[in-house]
Amino acid sequence: MKEWSSFVGFVVKEFYHIFRDRRTAAILFGMPVIQLLLFGYAIRNEIQEVKIGIADLSRDAVSQAITDKLLSSGTFVLIKNLQSPAEIEGAFRSGAMSEAIVFEPASGKEIQREGSMDIQVITDGSDPNVSRIVTGYTASVVRDYLSEAATTIGAPKGVVPVPLMMFNPGLKSVYLFVPGLMALILMLVSALMTSISITREKESGTMEVLLVSSLRPIQIIVGKVVPYFLLSFINVVSILVIASLVFGVPCRGSVVLLMAESLLFIITALSLGMFISTITGSQQVAMMISLGGLLLPTILLSGFIFPVASMPLPLQVISNVIPAKWYLIIVRAIMLKGASFAVLWQETLVLAVMTVVLIGASLRNFSERLQ
C-alpha cells in the first residue's frame, strides 16, 4: 500500500513538472494542432493555377478542343500563346511559366488517320516535384479527351488505361500526412520528453537522492513514463478528431484497433526515450540524439514524405528499424483502407518486438549506481 502511494506521489510530481513549465506544456498540447493545420492547409502536394504556354502548330479542331479542356479544368492558366517552340526556353528561364504544350503540325489529321497523335509536354525540370505532377495532370486531361472523343472520331488504337485512385480518389495530401504526423508527434512527445525528463534529474543531482530512496528503479522508470503515456494518448485523440472534423479524413477501419495500435506505438516510443536516457548523462545530449536519431529518420525514412519503395536499397534496409515506418503502414491501412488486424499482425509484431528489446536494454542499462 505504501509502495503504491510513493509511486503515485512520484507521478503527481511529474505532472507538476510538465504543467509548471508553461512553454513545454504549450508545445506539448499546441504542437499537434498547429502541425496538423500547417500540413493540412499550407503544405500540399496538389497543384493549382499552373502557368502554361501553348504552341499550337496544328491549329485544328482537335488541338483547340484539348486546349479548351485543359484550361477549363481550373488547374491550368494560359499565360502565353507561343509562336514557335524556340520561345519555350526563354519563357522557362524567366520563370513566367512552368509548362509548355506543343501540338505538332497537322496532329488533328494524324489522329483521324492513324488513331494516334504527338503532343509534346515540356516542363521546368528545375522543380522536379511540380514537373511530375503537372505532367501527370496534363496526360490525364488528354486521355479524358481521347476517350470522350473516341465515339466521334473513331476509336483510337490500343488500350487506354483509366486510372482510379482507390481509398483517396482526390489524392488529398492530408490523407497522407495525418498518419505521418501522428507518428512524428508521438515520437516527439514520448521519446524526446521522456529522455529529457530523466536526464534532467541526473543533471540536477536529484537522481542520486531518488536512487537512495525506497523507490525501486522500475518504479522510477514507470513513474517517469506514465505522464507522457497519457499526454501522448490525448494527442492521438486530438489529432484524429481534428483530422476528421476539419479535413474530413475518414477512419474506415476499426477505431478501437487504431487506438490499440497507437498505444503500442506510444509504448515503443517511450521505451526508446528511456533507452536514450540510460545511455546519456545530459539533457543536451539526450535532445541531440532524439532530434537527430529519431525525428529526422521518422520524417525522412519512414515513408512519411518519401516513399520507402523509391529509396536506394541501403536506406530501405535502414528504414526497417524505424518504428514509425511500421506504425505508418498500420495507420494508413486502418484509416484509409479499413484493414483489419488479420492483415496487420506482422507489422504489429515488429513493433512489439522492438518494444520488448528496448525495454530490456534500458532495464539492463539503468544503473542503480552512478557510472
Place this chain on the structure above:
Amino acid sequence: MKSAVLVEGVTKKFKTVTALSNVSLKISEGELFGIIGADGAGKTTLFRILCTLMLADEGRAEVLGLDSLKDYRGIRSRIGYMPGRFSLYTDLSVEENLKFFATVFNTTVEENYELIADIYTQLEPFKKRMAGQLSGGMKQKLALCCALIHRPDLLLLDEPTTGVDAVSRREFWQMLGRLKEQEITILVSTPYMDEASLCDRVAFLQDGTILAVDTPAGITGLFTAPLFAVRANDKHKLLTHLRSYPHAGSVYAFGSTVHYADSRSSISTEEIEAYLLDSELQDIKIEKIEPGIEDTFMALMKTDKENLHE
C-alpha cells in the same frame, strides 16, 4: 561503541585520476564526524561510495553494520543523503518538495514532523514558494529537512555549507548539534576549516588521501612548531619580511594577523620583534598563540606534498 561507518582500504580511480587512494575510516554511532578537504580532494567520491551509489575499486565499506556491496538496499533505506548540489526540485514549492521526499521514502511529513519541526518552522512562511527562488541558506535548510524526513540512522551531508553565507552556516551547524542529540550519526564534508572545530572528530582529506583523523584538539596537537600571531601596519610588507627571516617555518596571512611558525624549537617574541624592527614596519605586535585547525591542515598539506616530491 558500535561503528556506524567502517571503511577499509578503499581506492577509487576515474580513468587517469585517483579520487581515493587506500582510505580507511571508522566512525562511531552518534558521532558528528567531519571530512575536511578542498574541491577535488575526493570528498564526494567517498560519500557516493558510502551511500552505495558507487563501487570502490579496492577495499570495502560497511555502513550501519551492513556491507555496502551486498546489503545496499538495506543501507539505502536507513540513510539520509544530501548531495553536494542541494538536490531539490526547483519547480516544486517548499511544501511539495518535502511531501515528495516523504512519499518516496514511504513515510509522511506528519510522521516524523517533530524531528524537522525546529528547522521547518523557519521555512513555513515560504512554504508556497518555489524551491528555485529560495536563498542559498533556505535551500540548504529545506534539503536538510528532505534528507531527514524518513528519520535515518545516518545522515550523509556532502558540502552542505558551500556557497552559503556565514550566518546561515552557523545556524546550520547549530541544527546539526541538535540532531546529534537525537542520536543520529552525522557525516558531513566541508571545505571550511573553521567548521572542523564543531565536529567530534575530523578527517583531513587531500588528493584522495587521509592526512589525519582525530578530535579537533588532537589534530591541533600535531602542530608542534612555536606559533605567533604578528601584526603590523602593512600586512603585505610584513608577510614578505617574515618570509625572508632565516628561521621562518611557515608564514601565512590569517585574518588581520600573520601566523608565523618558527623552525627552531624555542624562541621568544622579542627575537622576532628585534628582526622586524629593522624594517620600516610600525605598530608591531607579536603574540604567542595556540595553533588552530587551519594552521595544522596547511602544515600537514605541506609535509605531505614535500614527501611526495622527494
Place this chain on the structure above:
Amino acid sequence: MSEPVIHTEELTRTFGEFRAVDGISFSVGAGEVFGFLGANGAGKTTAMKMLTGLLLPTSGKATVAGFDVFSETESIKRNIGYMSQRFSLYDDLTARENIRFFGGIYGLSSSIIKEKSEALLSSLDLIAVADSRISDLPLGWKQKLAFSVALLHEPKIVFLDEPTGGVDPLTRRRFWDMIYEAADKGVTVFVTTHYMDEAEYCDRVSIMVNGRIAALDTPMAMKSSFGVTTMDELFIRLVRPTAGDGI
C-alpha cells in the same frame, strides 16, 4: 583618496515591488582592495551586475572607471576585468587558447596577444602545460590563470566574485598574494567572499544587509566600533536580526 574608481550615489535596483539594491552609496579608490560582503540574497550579486554594466539600475548614480553605468556600459566592460569561481575559463580549451580567446574579446590585437600570452605563461610557470586542457590542471593553477586572464587587458578595476570558494587554505593564500600584487600595481580589486578571514585581508569592507550597506570601513575600525574581535562576530551581529526571514 585620489579620484575614485568606483563611485555610487543612492544606486537602486528594484524587481517589481522588491528592492534588491536599495540606495547604496560608496566610493572605491585606485589600488584599493575592497571587500563586498553580505548574506545570500542581500543584493550583492545585483549590485555587482550594475557595476559591471550587465544590469541597468532603476535609479541613483554610479560611475565605474569614470564611465556612467546608465549610458556607457560598453566602455565600462572594456575597462574592467571579471572573474568568478563559477565562470572564468573554458575547461575544454588549453591555457594558451583561453588567453587568446579572452584577449580577443577584450579587443587586443593578435600580435599583442601573442606577446602577452608568452609573458603570462612564463611568469605563471605554465609553459610546460600551456597546451593541455584547462580541465586537466589543478584548481590552484586554474585560478592563477583565470585571475591573470582577467587582468590581460590591463583594466583599472577587477571584479572577483567568490574567487576562492571551495579552495584549500594554501591555494587560497597564494591567490591573495596575487591580489596584493595587482593592487600594488594600482589595480582596484572589488571582491566578494564568504570567508570572513578574507574580509580582513581587504583594505576596506562593506557589509550589505537587505539591499542596503549596513557597515563600511576598514576591518579594524569596523570591529572596534561594534566592539567585537572578529569579522565573523561582526557579520553575524549585523545579519542576525533578519537571518530568519532572508529571501
